[in-house]
Amino acid sequence: AQSVAQPEDQVNVAEGNPLTVKCTYSVSGNPYLFWYVQYPNRGLQFLLKYITGDNLVKGSYGFEAEFNKSQTSFHLKKPSALVSDSALYFCAVRANTGTASKLTFGTGTRLQVTL
């Protein structure tokens, strides 16, 4: 079975400071990892994914994530936070085997960026 843990319900950061949203995963075989963002009363929007290759993945809106196989982590980062980054962030994992491309999501981390 595959699982995702997002250990922080909320992350608070001041605008202009770097941000990190943590994610660890468990999956059989090699993982495919995803980050999504959800703004209030909206659906999930895809930010970035790791499939293979370079451990540092760059995505939308200046976000990036670092895959660490030994620590089974895929933390989301941004060098300089914006107030408009405030939203709910979900990490998701899928095994690279099996069918149906099913994702398992974490419980989400609320990012609050203040002036």
Next chain:
Amino acid sequence: NAGVTQTPKFRILKIGQSMTLQCTQDMNHNYMYWYRQDPGMGLKLIYYSVGAGITDKGEVPNGYNVSRSTTEDFPLRLELAAPSQTSVYFCASTSGAGTGGTDTQYFGPGTRLTVL
């Protein structure tokens, strides 16, 4: 190209009533999914489909039914609504077959359902 669309946006049901949540995608995706989102619980998979005529249960299928008669449409049916089904429902789709699982799921805007 509208992506994934869902109707209605909001609905209030009484206990025991039935309804169908509609989901349509115009990306010619093979795979479609229904999730429910409860506060602090993330997204749970209800049902999924890998193509027209093929559906399968996800993690929390009880109280729901689905059908997939076309590639574009994947409706979710609630037969006897219960307060425990109060949630936000999201439909998603992805190209699926032939991608080895590397494809991205794209989500609709959601349906907020309240059962009283």
